[in-house]
Amino acid sequence: MDPPNPFRYRPVCSEPGCEETAVYKVAAYWSDGSHHELKNYGLACPAHRDSRLDRARKNRDALKLGPGETVGDVRLFVLDPSRRDTEQESVADAPAPTTPPPSGPTPDSP
Numbered sequence: 001m002d003p004p005n006p007f008r009y010r011p012v013c014s015e016p017g018c019e020e021t022a023v024y025k026v027a028a029y030w031s032d033g034s035h036h037e038l039k040n041y042g043l044a045c046p047a048h049r050d051s052r053l054d055r056a057r058k059n060r061d062a063l064k065l066g067p068g069e070t071v072g073d074v075r076l077f078v079l080d081p082s083r084r085d086t087e088q089e090s091v092a093d094a095p096a097p098t099t100p101p102p103s104g105p106t107p108d109s110p
């Protein structure tokens with residue numbers, strides 16, 4: 001009786017006790033100079049995106065990096081299993097997906 005789900009498994013929010021479907025991945029770009037990937041800090045539902053992001057940033061700050069390693073800012077990424085990690089779309093901190101596009105009609109349109 002489950003509705004069709006594009007995910008092979010249901011991604012669940014990483015917040016303890018929360019069983020909402022995750023729609024964000026919390027991650028930071030990691031590199032050792034020759035390889036780069038997304039370092040995963042967990043998944044978040046819309047309600048917990050800010051708290052998970054905050055916790056991930058604290059974890060990232062406590063991370064001890066090896067020689068040549070760099071880690072970028074922790075960001076929210078749209079959870080999309082059809083994309084590879086390095087192709088995940090970053091989400092700006094504030095706007096929700098329902099934000100209308102900022103572009104309007106141009107002044108010189110007929």
Ligand SMILES: [Zn+2]
Nearest residue numbers: 013018045048
């Ligand atoms: Zn949650």
